[in-house]
Amino acid sequence: MRLDFSQLTPYIPFILEGIIVTLKFVSVSILIGLVLGTLLSLCKISKNVFLKALANAYTSIFRGTPLILQLMIIYYAVPQLTNYDIPIYLSAILSFGLNSAAYVSEIIRAGIMAVDKGQVEAAEALGVPYWKMMKDIILPQAVKNILPALMNEFITLTKESAVVSTIGYLDLMRRAQVVGAALYRNFEPLIFVGIIYWVMVTILTKLGSMVERRLRTSDQG
């Protein structure tokens, strides 16, 4: 069988639209993950035993089960339990956001822990209150440890976003399947979106190393 990409031409706008759809839900998921992940990381480093246990349990559950399972549970279980017919988009951003939060919280926690303990002691000795110390002294230094790992998490999330095609969300991946079914040829559309994913991830990776380089040159440490 020979490859024939010409048949794909009428479907190209339909597939390209998938880029917007994918980006729209990936970026919102990242945002949810970032906000919730930051809160969770603060719980993890707090002295409050209850908050700590809660955040650790959360991380354990969301990292310890498959993402596709979490997606299915949210999409199928919510309507069954609450009679609320949850839209596909909402289940997608919820499951990806909640899942990402678990990873982000670990990244931020590790980044904060990596800041020299002497910094905390210096701030405490000066009588700097906890939140000001976090905001002005610890977090600005932790960002350097956090950002590169966070970029990695975003890249992973972008790639893994293809999983939402399983609940019928019309993202890039799903569109490749739809086109494949229409043409009775799967290989070409799959290759086509494969290239699109690769380009998106490469752009993100480049962005990541740019950020990293900026951080290194501004490193006054």
Add this chain to the structure above:
Amino acid sequence: MIKVENISKMFGKNTVLKNISTTIQSGEVVAVIGPSGSGKSTFLRCLNLLEKPTSGKIYIKDQEITNPKTDIMEIRKKIGMVFQQFNLFPHMTVLDNVTYAPRKVNQLSKEKAEEIGKHLLSKVGLSDKIDSYPNQLSGGQKQRVAIARALAMEPEIMLFDEPTSALDPEMVKEVLDVMKDLAKTGMTMVIVTHEMNFAKEVADRIFFIDDGVILEDADPREFFTEPKTERAKDFLSKIL
């Protein structure tokens, strides 16, 4: 100024301080010396509660800081601390390092804080470095910034935790000179140090700590010429 009553400190099963009691008067300069691992740094760090004593009481100006109800942050504003590893804030300029706490903790205006900061930095001989970042400074310069940072809060007590131990030999003097000047102003100082000549010259009292107890509390001349305990004699014979 500082009263310590029967403090002990355990790290797990390891007893680092054993029932230490002492009093330090206002304006006194105390040099704390002794072998490594004897508990001298732990003792110093208890005085501003960076380490919490396992038992015992500490009073700063008649206020019991070991009482959980005491607002330790309030007390710490009055106790400056200088660390072996400087612990400057690497992402802030020298001037910002010095003015941060006065501005954010004492709520001084930027102008007022910078006025104080510049004055202190000129006193430690670093007027030309105010816009530098810590990693652009030598060890001795960093430590002088750290001293200025602590002084910017206008403390009544200054704690020094081996302030010259991380420095190259040729930089020790510039830091000790700043500390000498400070001692002359009547500042209450507690200094953990290995610089015996400095201790002899500047301190009013020597605490010789060994194995978690203050083995000798003596006048420097007395201590360095006629130490009372065998342990101190042995220690001095090894380092002098």
